[in-house]
Amino acid sequence: MNSTTINTINANSLLQDFDLFTDLYGKQTNYFQEIRKFSADKFNVLGIPTQKNEEWKYLNLSPLFKNDFRSVSHTQAFEIDAASAKQFHLCGENAIVFVIENGRLNRAASNVKTLPKGLSIGTLAELADDARVQKHFAQHADAITEPFVALNTAMSFDAMIVLLDEKIKINETIQFAFVTNTNQENISVPIRVLVIAEKHSECTVVESYHTLNEQHKVFVNAVSEVVVGEEARVHYAKIQIESENTFHINYHQVNQAKNSYQHITSLSLGASLLRNNLHIQLDGENCTTYLNGLYVLSGTQVMDNHTLVDHAMPNCYSNELYKGMIDDKSQGIFNGKIFVRKDAQKTNAYQSNKNILLSNDASINTKPQLEIFADDVKCSHGATTGQIDEEALFYLRSRGIAEPEARALLNHAFAAAVINQVESELLKESLLLLLSRKLRVMEEV
Amino acid sequence: MSEDLKILDEVTQSEYKWGFVSNIESDNAPKGLSEDIVRFISEKKNEPSWLLEWRLKAFRYWLTMEEPVWANVHYPKIDFQDIIYYSAPKAKPVLNSLDELDPEIKATFDKLGISLQEQKRLSGVAMDAVIDSVSVKTTFREALGELGIIFCSFSEAVHAHPELIKKYLGSVVPYTDNYYSALNSAVFSDGSFCYIPKGVRCPMELSTYFRINSAGTGQFERTLIVAEDGAYVSYLEGCTAPMRDENQLHAAVVEIVSHTDATVKYSTVQNWYPGNKEGIGGIYNFVTKRGICAGDRAKISWTQVETGSAITWKYPSVILKGDFSIGEFYSVAVTNNMQQADTGTKMIHLGKNTKSTIISKGISGGKSQNSYRGLVKINKNADNARNFSQCDSLLLGDKCGAHTFPYLEVNNKSAKVEHEATTSKVGEDQIFYCNQRGISTEDAVNLIVNGYCKEVFNQLPMEFAVEAQKLLAISLEGSVG
Structure with missing residues (x-):
């Protein structure tokens, strides 16, 4: 057994329902089944990381995986209706809201009128035949080295897909409300999103995470892939306001083509243990990217925000601002990395992490990193920890x-x-x- | 190629200036490492049995350890059995004046541009010159002795002041600390010991010159500095090494104890052979340096200028145990050609109202990799702790890399921790501005780089600051100096 992974017996239990859904994707079933199998094998090899793994140094997952999580049922009847779904609406009357209950799209609770021309939204099963979906699904988030991406790719069944055609600008906000609502203990809920914004398109997408039945331990494992085409503009927000019994591990992967613009805000308020991985890959010249985050912790919450901005091409701009407020006995972790590759000359990259500790039992571990292989760059990072200014x-x-x-x-x-x-x-x-x-x-x- | 590009190119391709070999006969131990070698070293140095026991304990512990691999440096695996663990110049001369010094050794120093006479006469620096592993010459001993200050080689101290050595050896860096400190504890050959009694302000800068001389000799130095209540000392250490084609391992340990109200200032200039342009040869510098502010209002300040070594891997640290104690770290690390550096500091805040400052300047050229890795840890009881860190990197080419890995761990709400880092190159606009005012591109680069390092050079004692600037100029040869 590898010393950097937890005993694989518990890891295996996360895959035990693998065979329950093998016929979801119509004539593309074979294609997606291959991807699932590959990822399941990867997860078996990778296992669950321990704190000996540098990327998981401050986050102890072993208490979490003492529980034997079981995949949520994909046949259970929906409980949320259109009226009760109103509480999840965050973006006004005109927003296009999809309610995803326990990892499955609940159409009855969703607030979707006819979609504007050039925009298609649906589950992977519905859109599996689209060539773009096959081109991008599970191609960006790293299932080879990231165990939870591999797990998600193997176990997610109702991925939400957004396809935005060329030159289409959508004014209405697209919101995905992910609600866990279970009366069983130790349930794992896989959540998957793929957004493809083609050339010159523009849209705003919001992911929000909620809990309805708060007493049960739930493990939410979410992966989002966002593909931003040339000159496209994508505004994104991730809102986590789940119950204190929720463990949430989230991967968000953005790939930007040249001249594109991306802005993401992450607001983390809920969950007992929350790990956010945000990976922005700048694959074209002249990209602009903003990543902002706010984490507010109380009680015994643990939140770990890992960000990586990978400057692979020249003339890009990135700006990162993460702030944290840590109270009671909670523990905050921030790890931000700016990676500038050899060819990424004229890169401008900024990163700032500011924390306030509100209690003497609270702690913050922050690790802002720069890894730079190009010489003509302007990069800086700053990190502070302190209190409210007495003056x-x-x-x-x-x-x-x-x-x-x-x-x-x-x-x-x-x-x-x-x-x-x-x-x-x-x-x-x-x-x-x-x-x-x-x-x-x-x-x- | 534009003019400044050409200059940067020249700068980053310059070769090691100080490569030469002195012909002094050595009394070598056979190659390899075993308990027998540890006993051999101990016997050669005529050590008391308690020290031998300590060495053996360290050696046995070392055998159970694994070589660490987490640093951002790459090198072929070290064969610890292929190293000579002891080498001393034969027949240690007893000197009353500098004139009696072996002309070969004197010439070595002259080539380095540091003539002992000059030093003694002009600057008043007491030198404990170390060639390979045994102290050859100690000056100003008498003057210091009158004040009760002990400044001698480590082996002398073992005999003359066993109670002090027993008390402090391994008290800051225990042999269990890490792989290389365990190795050092087992086989250390010599080093310096410095003790400043209560309330004494050391009237001069204390200085040791280290050189690695015999081929294939690993040098395992041990330095121990103790400042009693209210004492003050400024300690200098510097080194240059001859050109070699074989990688040489250097795993030193430096321990500093600063008691109540005491201040220890430790400055070092390191210019060991970095290997040639292809990265062949060069010194591996894996050093453990740590100080403890044991009493209230104690202060420890590290200043380092690192231009040499194929691989530098060290983190001078301060444990801020006493209330109101202060830790400082000022560093310039220059890497060129194929050099690799993974260096930084650790500031561990335990006491209340403790304060630490970290200023780190990295300059990388050629195909070198330069990393800053630092830890600032504020413990739960360290109320009102304060830290300020600034880590800047300057890149002089497009094949080199600069990396920053700071770890900030804060467990107290009244702490104030700030970290700031930037990476940039010498700006074209800055050079243009200088050119415009009649300053050649060469001088402009010199000016800018020196200005960039100024915050650190300002911390060096006068004599050293001059040398540091000289070293920087040579490291960046072609345009500067």
Whole structure:
């Protein structure tokens, strides 16, 4: 047994329902079945990483996998209807909302009118015949070295696919609300997304993660692949507001072609253990990419944000801002890497990570990294950990604002700086609302 | 090729200037490593039995360890049985004045541009010159002795001050610490010992010159510096080595203990043979350096200028145990041709109101790889700890790499930790600006690189700062200096 992986017996249990869904993809079944088999084999070899693996140094997964997780049933009846799905809407009246309950598309609960011309959205089974899907599905997220991507590729059954044709601009926000709603213990829910935005297209996609039945332990394993074509613009948001019984491991892979623009905001508020991997691959010249994240932790939450911006081509720009607020006995982890390859001259890459510790039992481990192989670049990163500025606090108090309010104000301002970069006003408002709700709960405790 | 490109090219292709071999007869141990060799070394040095026991314990522990591979450096596997673990110049001369010094050795120093006389007469630096592994010459001993300061070779200290050695040896870097510290503890040949008694301010800079001389000799030095309450000392260490085609391993250990209100300033200039342009030969420099601020308000400051070695792998660290203690790390690391450096620092904050500063400047040229790796750890009880880190990298070519791996672990909410890093090249606009004002491209590069390193050079003692600039200029030969 490899010392950097946990005993594979538990890893195997995650694959035990592999044979239950082998006929989902019509005439493409063989093609996708090959991919699934390959990934299952990979996962068996890779196993679950331990802390001896540098990428998992600060995150201990062994308590999590003491549980024998079983894949969620893909025949269970849906419980969410259109009315009760309203609570998951975050992007206003006009948004196109898909509700995915326990990893399967619940059409009845979704809010989808006729889709605009040039836009198709559906499950992998529905769109499996599209050549673009075959070209990109499971081709970008790394199932060869990342065990949870391999696991997801092997076990996900209702991947959500967004296909955006050339020169199509969609004004309505596309939202995927992923809701886990189970009355069983130790269920694993695979979630998969593929977004393909072709040349000159533009869209906004939001992924939100919710829990309905909060008492049960759930393991959410999500993988998203986003392909941004030439000159295309993609705005993205990931919102995690799951229950305290949720373990969530998330991979988000973005591939950008030349002259494209990508902006992603990640808001992490829920889950007991959350690991986000964000990998942005700049495969063309003149790409612009923004990645912003906010993680607010309380109780005994553990959140680990890993980001990688891979500058493979010259003249690209990347800008990263991650902020964290860590309270109670929670543990925050940030690991950001900027990788500049040999040919990626004239790269401009910036990274900033700012943390506030609100309690003496809280901790933050941050590791901002630069790996640079080109000489004509401007790259920088910064990381800070501290408290609310006492002088700012004094300033507010001297103007008659009581200390608790002043603190709340400053905390909110610190966190809101990330959300304020979101372009869509409606989305921004929802995010600020979610943030204040969490901050208020933290203040009351 | 444009003018400045050409200059950068020349700069990054320059060869090692200090390569030469001195003909001094050596009293070598046979190649290889075993308990017998450890006993041989101990016997040669006429050591007391407790030290031999300690060495053997370290050796047995070393046998159970695995060679670490996590650093961002690549080299062929070291054959630890193919190294001579002890070599000393034959017949150690007893000298009363510098005139009695072996003319060969004197010439060696002269070639290095550091004549002992010159040093003694002009700068007032006391030199503990180490050629290979045994101290040959110690100056200013008497003057220091009057103040109660002990500054001598390690083997002398073992005999003259066994109680101090017993107390402090391995107290900061135990032999169990890592693979190379265990190896060093088993086979260390000599080194320096420095003890500053309570309340004494050492009136001069203490300095040791290290050289690796015999072919195939690994040099395992051990330095121990102890500053009692309220003491102050500034300690210098520097080295150059002759040109060799065989990789030479250097695994030194440096331990510093700084008691209440004491300050230890440790400066080093390292210019060992980096190998030729193809990366053949060169020194492997795998060093463990660590200091502990044992008492309140203690201070330890590391300053290093690293231009040599095929591979540099070291992290001078400070354990900030006393309240209000201070740790500092200033570093310039230059890599050229095929050199690799993985260096940085660790600041472990245990006491309250502790403060640390890290300034690291990396310059990479040729096909070299230059990494900063650092840890700042704030323990749960280290209230109001403060850290500031800045790690800048300068790239002088498109085949080299610069990497930053900082680890920040904060477990106390009142801590304030800041880390900042940048990577860039010498700007065309900066060179253009200088050209415009009549400064040649060569001088402009010199100016910019020196300005870039200034924060670190400012920390060096006067005599060393001059030398460091000279070294930098030679490392970047062709345009600078």
